[in-house]
Amino acid sequence: MSLLIIVQYLYVPNFREFTPLDQNAPTNTFVWFLGFFAALFLGWNIVSLFSSRASGMLKKRAPIFTAAFLLLLAYDWATLSTGMLPQPFVPWPDAILNAMIRDREILARSLYHSLRLLFTGYGIGVGLGVISGVAAGRSASIRYWIQPLVKVFGAIPAVTWLPIVIVLSGNIPGGLFGGAVLLIAVAVWYPITSTTMNGVLSVPKGTFEAASTFGVSKLGMIFKVAIPASSPFVFQGLTQGMSIACTALLVAELMGVEAGLGWYINWQRGWADFAGMYAAVVIIAVTFFIVNAVLSMIRNFVLRWKEGIS
Amino acid sequence: MKKGRIKIRDLHKSFIREKTNEDLAALENFNFTINAGEFISVVGASGCGKSTLLRMIAGLEKPTRGDILCDGKKVEGTSPDRGLVFQEHALFPWLTIRKNIAFALKSSGRYNDYAHTIDPLIEKVGLKEFANSYPHQLSGGMRQRAAVIRSLAVSPDVLLLDEPLGALDSFTRMVLQDEIIRLWKERENTMVMITHDVDEAVYLSTRIVVMSPRPGRITEIVPVPMPYPRNRGALEFSELRTRLLKTLNFAADVERAKGLEPSTSTLARWRSTR
Ligand SMILES: Nc1ncnc2c1ncn2[C@@H]1O[C@H](COP(=O)(O)OP(=O)(O)OP(=O)(O)O)[C@@H](O)[C@H]1O
Ligand SMILES: [Mg+2]
Numbered sequence: 001m002s003l004l005i006i007v008q009y010l011y012v013p014n015f016r017e018f019t020p021l022d023q024n025a026p027t028n029t030f031v032w033f034l035g036f037f038a039a040l041f042l043g044w045n046i047v048s049l050f051s052s053r054a055s056g057m058l059k060k061r062a063p064i065f066t067a068a069f070l071l072l073l074a075y076d077w078a079t080l081s082t083g084m085l086p087q088p089f090v091p092w093p094d095a096i097l098n099a100m101i102r103d104r105e106i107l108a109r110s111l112y113h114s115l116r117l118l119f120t121g122y123g124i125g126v127g128l129g130v131i132s133g134v135a136a137g138r139s140a141s142i143r144y145w146i147q148p149l150v151k152v153f154g155a156i157p158a159v160t161w162l163p164i165v166i167v168l169s170g171n172i173p174g175g176l177f178g179g180a181v182l183l184i185a186v187a188v189w190y191p192i193t194s195t196t197m198n199g200v201l202s203v204p205k206g207t208f209e210a211a212s213t214f215g216v217s218k219l220g221m222i223f224k225v226a227i228p229a230s231s232p233f234v235f236q237g238l239t240q241g242m243s244i245a246c247t248a249l250l251v252a253e254l255m256g257v258e259a260g261l262g263w264y265i266n267w268q269r270g271w272a273d274f275a276g277m278y279a280a281v282v283i284i285a286v287t288f289f290i291v292n293a294v295l296s297m298i299r300n301f302v303l304r305w306k307e308g309i310s
Numbered sequence: 311m312k313k314g315r316i317k318i319r320d321l322h323k324s325f326i327r328e329k330t331n332e333d334l335a336a337l338e339n340f341n342f343t344i345n346a347g348e349f350i351s352v353v354g355a356s357g358c359g360k361s362t363l364l365r366m367i368a369g370l371e372k373p374t375r376g377d378i379l380c381d382g383k384k385v386e387g388t389s390p391d392r393g394l395v396f397q398e399h400a401l402f403p404w405l406t407i408r409k410n411i412a413f414a415l416k417s418s419g420r421y422n423d424y425a426h427t428i429d430p431l432i433e434k435v436g437l438k439e440f441a442n443s444y445p446h447q448l449s450g451g452m453r454q455r456a457a458v459i460r461s462l463a464v465s466p467d468v469l470l471l472d473e474p475l476g477a478l479d480s481f482t483r484m485v486l487q488d489e490i491i492r493l494w495k496e497r498e499n500t501m502v503m504i505t506h507d508v509d510e511a512v513y514l515s516t517r518i519v520v521m522s523p524r525p526g527r528i529t530e531i532v533p534v535p536m537p538y539p540r541n542r543g544a545l546e547f548s549e550l551r552t553r554l555l556k557t558l559n560f561a562a563d564v565e566r567a568k569g570l571e572p573s574t575s576t577l578a579r580w581r582s583t584r
Contacts, residue, residue, distance in 0.1 A: 206400040209370050214417040214464060215390040224413070228404045305404045305444040 029101065030076070030094035037069075091275040096282060099275035107264065111283060114249060114260035117177065118291075121184025122245045129189045129241070130234065133196025134226050143197065150194045158187030158244065159251040166256045177259075180252040187248045188241035192234070199233025200226050232306055235299045242295055246288050261287075312346035313391075314467035314500030315381050316367060322375035323362055324525075335525035336362045340376070342519065342528060346467075349494060349501040351511035353558065354521030354529075360504045361397060363526065364470045367502065368394040380468065390418030393466035395474045397504075399457040401445040407432065407456045408441040411463045418464045431459045435489060451478040455486065462493055471503040475510065487513055491538060508554045512547060513540050520557050530557050 041058075048055035072093065078084045079092035091099075100107060136143040165172070165179035172179045203226065211225045227234070253262025261280045268276035321340035324333045336359040344350050352360050365371040367378055369388040378385040380392060401410050411428050415421040432441050435455040437448075445453055458474050474490075475483045487510060494501055505511050511518045518532040532554060536546060 204400070206396050206398060207402065209388075210394075210396060210400040210402075211417065212370070212388045213368055213390070213392070213394045213461070214414040215388070215419065216417040220417060224417075225402070229402070231404065305406075305446075307446045 029097045030092075033093075033097055034069075041065075089274055091278055095275040096278045099273070099279040100283070103276055103279065107261075107280065107283060110259065110261045110264040110280070111287065114253065114262070114284075115287070117180055117252070117257070117260060118184065118245060118249045121181040121249070122188055122242065124181065125185035125188025125241060125245070126192055126238065128185065129192025129237065130196055130227070132189070133193040133234075133237075134200055134222055134230075136193065136197040137200025137230070138222070138226060146193065146197070150190055150197075154190035154194065158183055158190075158248050161186070162252060162255055165252075169256075176257050180249075180257050183252060184245050184248045187244045191240040191244065192237040195233045195237030195240070196230060199230025202233070203229040232303055235303060239292075239295060239299070242292060246291075250284070312498060313381055314344075315346040316344040316468060316500065316502075317379040318342045318344075318367075318376070319379070320376035321363075321366070321373050321378065323359070323366065323371070324374050337366075338525040338527050340526070340528065342531070344500060344502065346381075346500055347498050348517065349515045350503070350517055350519060351515040352502065352504045352519045352521060353506070353508065353511055353554070354526060355523045355558075356506075358521045358523050359526030360521060361472055364394065364472055364502065364504060367468070368392050368470055370394070390420065390464050391466050392468045392470065393461035393464055394470045395457050395461045395472060397472040397476070399445070399450075399453045401453055401457055401460065403445050406442045406444055407437060407448070410445070410456065411460045414460050414464050420464055424463055424465060427463060431463055434493075435459055435486070451482055454478065458486075458490070462497070465497060466499060468500045468502065471501065473504050473506065476506065483507075483510070488539070490514065495538070508551050508558070509542065512550050512554065513542060518554065520554065532557075 044054060044058050048058050076093050079087070079090050132142075132146055136146040161183060165183050166176065169176040169179045172182065174181065207229055208221065208225060211221060216225060249260075250262045253260040254266060257263060261284050265277050265280045268274075268280065318340055321337060322335075323337040324335045326332070327334050340363070352363065354360055362371060366373055367380075367385065369385050369392065385392070401407075402413065405413055408428060411431070412421065412425070415424055415428070429438075429441070432438055435458070437452060437456060437459075440448055440452060440456075445456070448456065454474055454477055458471070461469060475486055478486065490501075491514060501514075503511075503514065512534060515534055518534060520529045520532065521527065522529045532550070534550065536544075541547060
């Protein structure tokens with residue numbers, strides 16, 4: 001237990017000693033940033049002394065965290081210390097952090113806009129996708145119409161429609177925002193519909209028959225049998241849909257929507273404020289990472305009944 | 311008055327084979343009345359239509375001809391009054407054992423009346439420690455036990471069992487046979503059970519229905535006039551077992567004799583099974 005923790009413990013203060021050596025660093029933000037994590041790990045180490053669970057978690061993650069900080073170190077070194085990467089197009093971590101702090105208000109507002117767009121579109125797409133997927137899975141005649149729709153349009157990347165949405169945005173309720181919501185919803189709808197349909201189709205006949213011998217109602221067959229029974233497939237669609245939704249969101253914001261992080265990136269690029277641009281990129285990366293992590297946590301919880309999960 | 315009287319009248323079932331469009335008779339000329347509270351076992355060769363018969367009584371399959379009455383009412387579709395334990399357990403994998411049972415009770419609208427019986431039932435079949443486990447965490451035999459009590463919990467007038475103990479070792483099997491008898495005596499419901507085990511049929515039933523190979527017809531109805539609990543070592547017991555085995559073998563012999571001298575009908579049947 002202790003060996004890895006000590007290694008970890010030794011690494012983190014290393015960064016701390018390293019950064020103040022950079023004479024040309026205008027601020028200490030990066031030091032604070034690293035110091036924060038150093039303190040975090042120090043705290044974790046102390047907790048580990050008392051809790052075997054915390055220690056196990058730390059031991060498992062120590063190598064990857066160490067690698068992450070080494071990468072950060074290498075990046076800092078390649079930009080700030082040596083200027084190896086072309087300047088000023090690749091700002092150093094300290095500058096990026098400072099840009100985040102400077103523009104925190106507008107960044108927060110952009111983040112809010114992005115997330116609102118993402119989840120409105122995603123939510124609508126998921127809702128409609130589950131409904132049409134279950135309907136197609138249960139009824140052969142509905143499947144007859146939905147299957148080709150999914151096959152043909154599902155093969156076209158949703159962002160293909162973006163120029164049309166932009167042109168028509170004047171006629172869409174909610175304007176460009178409404179259009180982008182529509183775009184994301186449609187993009188998410190395909191994978192959800194097709195995975196849900198396949199999920200319902202793969203439910204053993206006996207499951208529905210057993211339910212019917214207990215007198216399960218029609219609605220119960222859908223909500224209490226078909227959907228839970230096919231939930232592993234639905235979650236496959238939810239994950240796929242989320243990555244498509246993220247792509248669609250960014251493309252929409254970079255190309256047309258006048259709010260959100262994508263828009264902020266463009267705006268900063270226009271002003272040649274590369275640190276600000278990078279700040280937004282980092283925020284996008286972290287946000288999408290968190291969104292996906294939460295989604296997979298929900299998935300693991302909901303599918304805890306399944307073999308091989310948990 | 312006891313409920314669960316089943317009257318099967320001139321039942322006939324054939325399936326249409328998808329590829330050849332041929333008619334495949336699974337069940338023919340089936341006439342049989344089961345009194346309320348009886349324990350009927352159905353024995354017969356594999357593929358003779360036993361499951362099909364049970365599915366029709368449950369209301370999952372429509373007869374091609376004839377009909378089935380349950381307490382005077384024609385069977386049209388499923389009902390919580392007629393429970394079915396499937397050949398493959400068919401528990402809901404996303405629910406724990408206790409929730410599987412609770413779900414059955416809620417769906418049948420009997421939760422308020424029987425919720426208090428869930429835990430005792432689970433305990434009775436030795437699944438107490440697994441009440442909060444998911445089906446995949448149980449052994450095959452445990453799943454089968456869980457499926458039996460799930461259907462029983464709803465307290466159906468008729469419980470249809472499709473080889474419920476087929477997957478179990480003989481020791482567990484005997485324990486559960488006693489358990490089934492006890493539950494049946496307690497509930498006084500009608501039981502219709504398919505089995506491949508002649509001993510099991512003799513040990514449990516009030517009457518045994520022997521079916522001929524496909525298309526399934528009743529070869530013989532054998533009453534078992536022995537009081538419960540029965541003694542597997544009794545002379546009467548082994549005599550009945552021998553007699554049943556003979557009947558079953560006889561049925562197979564006839565089929566074999568036919569096979570040597572193929573008539574048009576057996577030839578057609580032989581083709582249809584290919
Ligand atoms: N849905 C179906 N479609 C076509 N044929 C079917 C169908 N269900 C059953 N059959 C046919 O009906 C016959 C009787 O099947 P059934 O399942 O009732 O046999 P069984 O007596 O239960 O056999 P086992 O003891 O092996 O379970 C078989 O020949 C089978 O092929
Ligand atoms: Mg069968």
